[in-house]
Amino acid sequence: MTARTGRRERLRSAVQRDGPRCVWCRRECTGLVRATTDHLVPKVKGGPSWLENEVVACARCNRERGHRSPTDWVAECERRGWRPDADAVARALRSLDRAIVERGGQRRARPYLAAQLRRVARAA
Incomplete structure (x- = not known):
């Protein structure tokens, strides 16, 4: 993977790395559930479009998360029963x-x- 790898290739690599499930709700991203890559550090916060900054997410979770932090969104997902x-x-x-x-x-x-990373360490 290079810094210039396209979005489609990064999605394919993320699915190979993590599997075809949404990291947030765990729905399988096949058929009607469309897979996307979700930036953990949002681009507006300076997050790069690198595979290391992206996880597999269904389109619904990616859209609903918006610019919430990963740790805040994990808590929200748990609150929703996911x-x-x-x-x-x-x-x-x-x-x-x-x-x-x-x-x-x-x-x-x-x-x-x-x-x-500090918040993740405290939660562990």
């Missing part, structure tokens, strides 16, 4: 942190990511 894959979210956040260290840049995303 079983979000909090471990996959935590793994992806840690993977993004490593990728930023290796590749550099992403100055705007770093504080947001650090706060999410």
Whole structure:
């Protein structure tokens, strides 16, 4: 994967990595349930369009999450009676942190990511 990999290829890679289920509600993304990639660190917060910053999400969850933080959305999903894959979210956040260290840049995303990693550590 390069930094210039297209959205379709990143979605395909995310499905291979995590499986075809929405990380938030765990619905299988086949047939009528359309798979999308959801940026854990939103682009408006400086999040890159890298595979490490994206998880598989159904279109409904991606749309409803909006710009809520991953930890806030996990809590909201649980409140709704869903079983979000909090471990996959935590793994992806840690993977993004490593990728930023290796590749550099992403100055705007770093504080947001650090706060999410702290919240994930407290929840564990």
